Amino acid sequence: MSDRDGAPDPSTPARDTELSGRLHNLGRQLRERRDDGERKAPKEAATRSPGVAVALRVASDLVGGVVVGAALGWGFDRLFDTSPWGLIGLFLFGFAAGLRNVMKSTGLARSSNGGSGGRRDLN
Numbered sequence: 001m002s003d004r005d006g007a008p009d010p011s012t013p014a015r016d017t018e019l020s021g022r023l024h025n026l027g028r029q030l031r032e033r034r035d036d037g038e039r040k041a042p043k044e045a046a047t048r049s050p051g052v053a054v055a056l057r058v059a060s061d062l063v064g065g066v067v068v069g070a071a072l073g074w075g076f077d078r079l080f081d082t083s084p085w086g087l088i089g090l091f092l093f094g095f096a097a098g099l100r101n102v103m104k105s106t107g108l109a110r111s112s113n114g115g116s117g118g119r120r121d122l123n
Contacts, residue, residue: 054106061101069094 073090077083103109 057105058102061105062098065094065096065098065101066091067094069097 070087070091072094073087076086076090080086100109
């Protein structure tokens with residue numbers, strides 16, 4: 001350990017120069033990869049994002065209808081002591097409502113206002 005002795009190590013300038021060159025090379029490679037990633041990322045995000053959004057919307061429409069129908073049926077049964085008929089009936093009704101919402105959001109059924117379901121033209 002020449003640093004403790006106060007005597008300079010003759011190989012230190014060579015090592016510093018070598019490390020500086022390697023650091024410069026690494027920085028250049030990182031900039032190139034970052035630039036490549038920035039060019040590719042918007043294209044991937046633009047193609048995946050609408051598909052994922054539609055899939056989540058469709059899934060939430062279906063699950064939401066079933067859960068709300070089941071909850072209302074369970075509450076109906078508890079209130080009027082008609083177990084299990086309220087749960088069964090309103091569960092099926094919620095499932096049908098969820099399917100209707102899925103069909104509307106995918107454009108397979110017309111919405112009640114005469115439009116084309118959940119699709120909107122940007123033009």
